[in-house]
Amino acid sequence: MSTSKIMTKLAYDALSEKKGEDIRVIEIGDISIIADYFIIANGTNASQVTALVDSVDSVLGRNGYEPKRIEGINTSSWILMDYGDIIIHVFSKEDRLFYDLERIWRDGKTISREQLED
Template sequence: MDNSKEMVKLAYEALDEKKGEDIQVIEIKDISIIADYFIIANGTNASQVDALVDNVTDKLGRNGYEPKRIEGIRSASWILLDYGDVVVHIFSKEDRLFYNLERIWRDGKTVSKEQLMGE
């Protein structure tokens, strides 16, 4: 398994463990040079958003992956964890609806949980 797929799988599991809502994985490597994958999820309140961020950084960190950049921690409404080939977006529920990244990146390929865990 290549590193980006492993990172996606670990991040997905970390978000799922903390009950992240509507976790979406979008493969964008064929349409953008930004990253190979975007992972998008939201929490129901600021505390849950913080817990999602902490769990992703902890789980990836324990497996040797450190974020190159983290944006938006103070606001707790949209946190971006940049791992290079994988970018994790964790939103508050309201901001996720407002920014609608899934619509912006609709040309990307949606990866199902089954595809992710089966590979």
């Protein structure tokens, strides 16, 4: 299993554990050089968004993966976590609807949690 797929699975599970809403994984490696996967999720309020980010950072860190950068921590409305091969976007519900990354990256392949096991 590729490193990016392992990281994606870990991040997905960390978001799921903290009850992240509508977690989506988009495989973008065939259409972009910026990453292999985008993970998009949202929280119901600023506290949950922060908890989601903390959970991902903790789980990936324990497994030896450190972020290249994390942006948006001060706003808690859109936090971008760049791990190189994967990029995690954690939104407030309102900002997720506004920015609609799924539409922008619709040429990517949406994959399920089960497909990360392959």
